[in-house]
Amino acid sequence: MKSDRALPVAIVGGGFSGTMVAAQLARKGIESVLIDGSGREGQGVAYSTQEPAHVLNVRAEVMSAWADDLEHFVRAAESEGDTRRDFVQRQQFGRYLRTILNEAVEARLVQVARHQAISAEPSASGWSVRLDDGERVDASALVLALGNQPPEPLPFGQHSARVINNPWGGEALAAVEDLASSHEDVLLVGTGLTMVDAVLSLDAAGHRGRIVGLSRRGLIPRGHSNDMVPAPVEADEVPHGHVGTLWRWLRKRGAQVGWRAAVDSLRPHAHRLWQAFPLEEQRRFSRHARPWWDVHRHRIAPEVAQRLHDMIAEGRLEIVAGRIESVEEEQHGLTVTCRRRSRTAVEERSFAYMINCTGPLGTISRTRDPMLKGMLADGLAKPDALGIALDVDERSRIAGARLAWAMGPMTKGRYWEIIAVPDIRGQAAEVAEDIAMELVR
Ligand SMILES: Cc1cc2nc3c(=O)[nH]c(=O)nc-3n(C[C@H](O)[C@H](O)[C@H](O)COP(=O)(O)OP(=O)(O)OC[C@H]3O[C@@H](n4cnc5c(N)ncnc54)[C@H](O)[C@@H]3O)c2cc1C
Numbered sequence: 175m176k177s178d179r180a181l182p183v184a185i186v187g188g189g190f191s192g193t194m195v196a197a198q199l200a201r202k203g204i205e206s207v208l209i210d211g212s213g214r215e216g217q218g219v220a221y222s223t224q225e226p227a228h229v230l231n232v233r234a235e236v237m238s239a240w241a242d243d244l245e246h247f248v249r250a251a252e253s254e255g256d257t258r259r260d261f262v263q264r265q266q267f268g269r270y271l272r273t274i275l276n277e278a279v280e281a282r283l284v285q286v287a288r289h290q291a292i293s294a295e296p297s298a299s300g301w302s303v304r305l306d307d308g309e310r311v312d313a314s315a316l317v318l319a320l321g322n323q324p325p326e327p328l329p330f331g332q333h334s335a336r337v338i339n340n341p342w343g344g345e346a347l348a349a350v351e352d353l354a355s356s357h358e359d360v361l362l363v364g365t366g367l368t369m370v371d372a373v374l375s376l377d378a379a380g381h382r383g384r385i386v387g388l389s390r391r392g393l394i395p396r397g398h399s400n401d402m403v404p405a406p407v408e409a410d411e412v413p414h415g416h417v418g419t420l421w422r423w424l425r426k427r428g429a430q431v432g433w434r435a436a437v438d439s440l441r442p443h444a445h446r447l448w449q450a451f452p453l454e455e456q457r458r459f460s461r462h463a464r465p466w467w468d469v470h471r472h473r474i475a476p477e478v479a480q481r482l483h484d485m486i487a488e489g490r491l492e493i494v495a496g497r498i499e500s501v502e503e504e505q506h507g508l509t510v511t512c513r514r515r516s517r518t519a520v521e522e523r524s525f526a527y528m529i530n531c532t533g534p535l536g537t538i539s540r541t542r543d544p545m546l547k548g549m550l551a552d553g554l555a556k557p558d559a560l561g562i563a564l565d566v567d568e569r570s571r572i573a574g575a576r577l578a579w580a581m582g583p584m585t586k587g588r589y590w591e592i593i594a595v596p597d598i599r600g601q602a603a604e605v606a607e608d609i610a611m612e613l614v615r
Contacts, residue, residue, distance in 0.1 A: 189218020392495030397479025558587025
């Protein structure tokens with residue numbers, strides 16, 4: 175992995191974040207090694223799905239990977255017969271990203287290491303990253319682009335093959351196939367975007383049993399509208415610093431221009447709004463407002479929203495607000511006892527499987543990633559004040575570390591809205607620029 179020229183930048187994580195930092199560095203003639211052991215390099219979790227029913231949550235026109243060429247993806251989509259207004263398949267966006275990565279690899283500016291990184295430590299030349307095959311990558315700088323950490327395992331059925339904790343893994347795919355032939359009932363724990371994917375996969379596979387989605391509040395992502403009229407606002411029209419005041423503003427604005435336009439009008443100001451909240455307000459937002467914000471802000475394609483609506487109307491999908499009290503494994507399935515939010519009585523139901531769709535891990539110090547765990551234990555990185563991601567400065571540099579940056583969801587404590595492509599592509603350009611500046615010093 176060593177080069178006889180300047181050492182490459184080590185980028186750990188080959189999803190959208192890592193791929194775009196590598197591509198941005200390649201444009202500047204800076205070499206990198208993109209480390210990802212999942213087999214999804216160039217695509218990451220979101221865009222490696224092969225399920226045609228999994229479509230983008232936004233229209234093609236906002237999905238360019240390049241901050242300085244906003245029509246880039248539209249051109250790629252049009253060349254495949256789609257239009258800028260389409261919600262194209264996520265696998266199509268995955269192919270687009272792979273093409274960007276392949277171009278940088280062919281130019282010999284990016285090398286892909288198909289391995290998990292198991293440790294990273296500072297060295298005389300920058301950073302030394304150890305891989306799970308025992309190899310080491312000696313690097314001039316380090317970028318952590320590990321994405322969201324997988325959810326905490328469900329506190330039930332820890333040794334049961336019917337309780338599936340990784341909704342993106344092979345076990346989940348096998349469960350979907352099994353359910354599609356048995357048509358038995360399934361419990362999806364969590365009712366956000368991961369649940370939506372699971373419902374679409376089950377539906378597309380031909381499952382006709384009952385699907386129950388359960389979460390504390392039972393909120394599900396809302397759909398985009400085909401006739402929303404944008405209503406942009408200037409930053410100084412929006413109240414800063416207090417969650418309650420912002421909420422009241424949002425309600426009032428929503429009544430005037432529609433809630434979708436009101437929510438979207440905050441997007442360009444999201445980083446500033448978030449950073450203007452004192453820590454206690456950030457905590458308040460995360461605790462109380464976040465579930466509401468997530469379902470209104472991170473919307474789904476209108477066709478997908480309609481499909482969910484139809485499945486609910488047909489009685490095939492039931493959304494429950496409540497909590498699980500206990501899970502018993504029986505010979506042919508699981509008996510789940512749950513308590514609905516509004517009721518005191520508990521109810522017992524049987525399911526063939528239970529799939530963890532609770533979304534990303536909320537407390538970074540509970541990560542199970544050996545490299546991240548080690549870096550946190552050794553003080554090479556620390557959690558942000560909310561404990562949800564890494565502490566980074568205004569240039570996404572990892573606090574207290576030299577020549578180390580973090581990307582995407584790993585920086586959500588600082589930026590909050592740093593999950594979607596339009597946010598991450600800008601950050602990738604800025605981080606690459608900052609790395610270039612540091613390396614030529
Ligand atoms: C289901 C889903 C649908 C989405 N749809 C949209 C959409 O339509 N539009 C939009 O704008 N955004 C969407 N998003 C959000 C967004 O695009 C992604 O969250 C974003 O791609 C994050 O990319 P990432 O590279 O930071 O993380 P990831 O995609 O999670 O990639 C991180 C990679 O790092 C690897 N990794 C982790 N630890 C290590 C290690 N120690 N060593 C080596 N490799 C490691 C992982 O295996 C993974 O491949 C969606 C997200 C999801 C989950």
